[in-house]
Amino acid sequence: MKLWIVLCLALLGVELQNGACQQAKRRKDAGENRIRPGGKRAKARQPKMKEKDAGGRGQSLLTQVLDKGRFLRLGETTTMTPGRNMELRCKGSSVGWAYPPYLDTFNDSRLSIKQSDKYSQLILTSPSAVDTGTYSCWLVFCDGSECEKDPDRISTSYIYFTDKDNLFVPSAIHFEIVYLHPDRAAIVPCRVTSPLAKVSLHREVPPEEIPMDGSLVTYDPTKGFVLQNPGLEHQGVFYCKAVTKDTPQISPKYHLLYVEVPSGPPFVSLDAFPKSVRGGDTINITCTVLGEPEVDVSFTWTYPGQGLRPVDIQGSWRLVNRGMGHTTRVSKSVITIEDMETIDFGRYSCKVKNKHGETTVATNI
Numbered sequence: 001m002k003l004w005i006v007l008c009l010a011l012l013g014v015e016l017q018n019g020a021c022q023q024a025k026r027r028k029d030a031g032e033n034r035i036r037p038g039g040k041r042a043k044a045r046q047p048k049m050k051e052k053d054a055g056g057r058g059q060s061l062l063t064q065v066l067d068k069g070r071f072l073r074l075g076e077t078t079t080m081t082p083g084r085n086m087e088l089r090c091k092g093s094s095v096g097w098a099y100p101p102y103l104d105t106f107n108d109s110r111l112s113i114k115q116s117d118k119y120s121q122l123i124l125t126s127p128s129a130v131d132t133g134t135y136s137c138w139l140v141f142c143d144g145s146e147c148e149k150d151p152d153r154i155s156t157s158y159i160y161f162t163d164k165d166n167l168f169v170p171s172a173i174h175f176e177i178v179y180l181h182p183d184r185a186a187i188v189p190c191r192v193t194s195p196l197a198k199v200s201l202h203r204e205v206p207p208e209e210i211p212m213d214g215s216l217v218t219y220d221p222t223k224g225f226v227l228q229n230p231g232l233e234h235q236g237v238f239y240c241k242a243v244t245k246d247t248p249q250i251s252p253k254y255h256l257l258y259v260e261v262p263s264g265p266p267f268v269s270l271d272a273f274p275k276s277v278r279g280g281d282t283i284n285i286t287c288t289v290l291g292e293p294e295v296d297v298s299f300t301w302t303y304p305g306q307g308l309r310p311v312d313i314q315g316s317w318r319l320v321n322r323g324m325g326h327t328t329r330v331s332k333s334v335i336t337i338e339d340m341e342t343i344d345f346g347r348y349s350c351k352v353k354n355k356h357g358e359t360t361v362a363t364n365i
Contacts, residue, residue, distance in 0.1 A: 061090045062137055062155035074157035077195060077222075082129060082161040088122040090137035095120035096149060100133035129166035129193045134158050134222070158222045162194045167242040167249045169193055179293050179327070180230035180258045189224040190240035190251040197242045201225045204237040204253070232258050257319070257327040259292055265357030266297055270350055272363055282338045283365065287350035289331040293319055297354045299333035304346035312336040 064072045064080075065087040080086060090097070095115065099122070103111050110125045124131060136156035138149050169191040180186045192199060199219055201210040212219060218226045227234055235258050240251040266289045277283045289297050299315060317331040337344050349362040 061092065061095075061139070061153060062135070062157055063089050065089060074155070074159075076156070077158045077160065079160045079162055079195065080127070082127055082131075082163050084127070086122075086124045086127050086159075088135065088137075090120045090122075090155065091118065092120065092139045092153070093117055094140040094142065094147075096138050096140050097122055098134065098136045099124075100131060100135075102130075127161050129161050129163040130170045132159065132161050132169045132191065132193050160193055160195060164244070164246050167192055167194060167197050167244065168240070168251045171252060174252045176252060176254050177293070178254050178256045180227070180234055180256055181263070181292075182229075182231070182259075183263070186227045186230045186234070186256070187224050188227070188238060188240065188254050188256070190242075190254075191224055192221050192242055194244060195221050197221070197244050199225075199240055199242045202239055202241060204239065210238075230256075230258070234258070257293065259327055263292060263295075263356055266291055266352040266354050266359045268350065268352050268359045268361045270348075270361040270363050272348075272365060277340050277365065279340055279342070281340050282336065283340060285335050285348050285350075285363070285365070287333045287335075287352065287361070289352050291329050291331065291354060293327055293329040295329070295354050295356075297331050297352050300351040300353075301333070301335055302347075302349040302351070303335065303337075303344075304348075305341075305343040309337070309341070309344060312338075 062074045064074055064078070066072055071089070074088075093115075097113055097120070099111070102108075103124075110127075112123050114121045114123075120137065122135070122137075134156060135158075136154060138155070139153040140147050141150055142148075176189070178186055178188055188201060190199065190201075199221070201212075201217070201219075202208065203210060210217060210225075212225075216228050218228075220226060225240065235256050238254045238256060242249050242251070269288050270285065271288070272283060272285045274281075274283065287299055287301075291297060297317075299313075301313060303311070313333060313335050315331070315333045317329055320328050320330050333350065335348070345365055347362055347364050349360060351358060351360040
């Protein structure tokens with residue numbers, strides 16, 4: 001009997017000890033979930049979206065595919081050999097691309113883009129000096145039919161296709177106009193195909209080299225010469241000269257014109273000739289716009305008998321020097337009504353739009 005009692009007491013002690021240890025362990029585990037060493041609270045980790053894992057903030061998504069399956073992560077600038085096919089990849093299941101715009105303008109068949117499950121692929125076959133420019137990619141997130149670019153997941157590299165026979169990026173324009181605005185910087189776009197080329201800006205008449213002072217006149221090989229505060233003294237015909245170890249090369253010429261009209265909605269006037277008409281007469285109504293030389297405008301007419309009577313509408317534009325060397329673009333739209341009838345008399349309205357806004361003027365005939 002005594003032996004039985006001793007065994008029972010021993011088992012009871014073991015159970016009590018295990019229960020106390022397990023309770024202490026539970027308290028310890030619970031504490032570890034709440035507080036980290038040092039008394040700081042642990043932040044809850046939110047699950048990241050799959051696309052976010054494709055590239056961390058500040059990491060490049062853009063890589064170049066090399067031979068034998070090797071990859072090179074591209075930096076801010078990259079120098080490549082012309083003639084050798086270029087393959088770029090950008091991580092992500094939905095990717096957008098940007099590249100030199102002329103590849104789209106001329107619908108260049110050398111460029112192709114393919115999207116796979118994990119990355120997007122851009123291939124440019126037989127690249128040359130003209131393909132020098134900015135190439136970038138970014139992740140695209142869609143919520144239903146709404147898609148947007150992720151501003152934290154963009155990779156960009158300016159790629160030079162170095163060609164000793166073409167130090168300047170070739171252009172289809174052999175005599176380009178550069179407009180000088182008093183309220184913003186102007187760029188003479190003589191870009192080079194090698195970051196090592198030494199470039200200078202020259203005036204044709206009188207012949208002189210324009211000094212670079214590091215502030216008012218600077219050079220960026222990805223853009224060209226930047227004139228921070230252009231004025232009347234910068235007007236004229238200019239060209240750029242590039243020098244490496246080989247023979248110096250000359251760029252196409254640039255005609256710099258100073259602009260008189262400030263940026264803003266169109267400045268419009270409306271005139272009718274003759275001023276008064278009667279049935280059977282012919283009338284011309286001219287809508288005239290003075291604006292910035294490089295800014296296109298569009299005209300929209302509203303008039304009596306619209307859709308019921310035949311009219312003739314003609315448009316044109318030209319550059320005009322308006323004293324002190326200032327240059328203005330004069331755009332016109334002329335509506336002509338022949339053999340006037342009763343339905344043609346009334347209010348004629350001309351609405352003009354540009355990228356800054358719109359202006360509407362009207363007259364009664």
